[in-house]
Amino acid sequence: EVQLVESGGGLVQPGGSLRLSCEASGFTFSDHYMDWVRRAPGKGLEWVGRTRKKANSYTTEYAASVRGRFTISRDDSKSSLYLQMNSLKTEDTAVYYCARVRGVLVGSDYMDVWGEGTTVTVSS
């Protein structure tokens, strides 16, 4: 069964750091780009960022709201995706989802498999 399972969420103070993990199973993780998406309370979905695969030098993309504070990485040997979140703000409070990206070409890079999410709360 194709599956993504996030972990690492919790309560953190403003200015703090947190590292989320996403463990993949049931498919060849190294073949896929991977995304992080979040949903803040009462808000809609927000794309956070992406890591490409080894063939694309593991390059990354980020939303402006997190660029410079969040870092996406992956360990293909562990079929795992990570989101390092630094300098956290109250507005980063959200459920964070990891998602598998189906294709690599522009327009075909939709997210076809999603985890159930992990909750991050930034509050003093």
Place this chain on the structure above:
Amino acid sequence: DIQLTQSPSFLSASVGDRVTITCRASQGISSDLAWYQQKPGKAPKLLIYAASTLQTGVPSRFSGSGSGTEFTLTISSLQPEDFATYYCQQLNSYPRTFGQGTKLEIK
């Protein structure tokens, strides 16, 4: 950044109704658009990609159309399990933005 505007933001409908949700892009994005469904407490689910291609396993009552700047998601005959929030997402440029969502509620 490309802005996506969905209309309506809220929609009240009955089982059996035909409903249409519109997604407008701030600039042309060819057919680089996906639609997702999200139910409370659950992960989003891919419904349609490339504006009109139905994801495997998604019921045929869902359909998508459009290109350029205007897109639609249509549910031909609402079923009880279709009451959820729907999002469009553009796949044309970074950042990969979503529409604000359309919450479909039971009338």
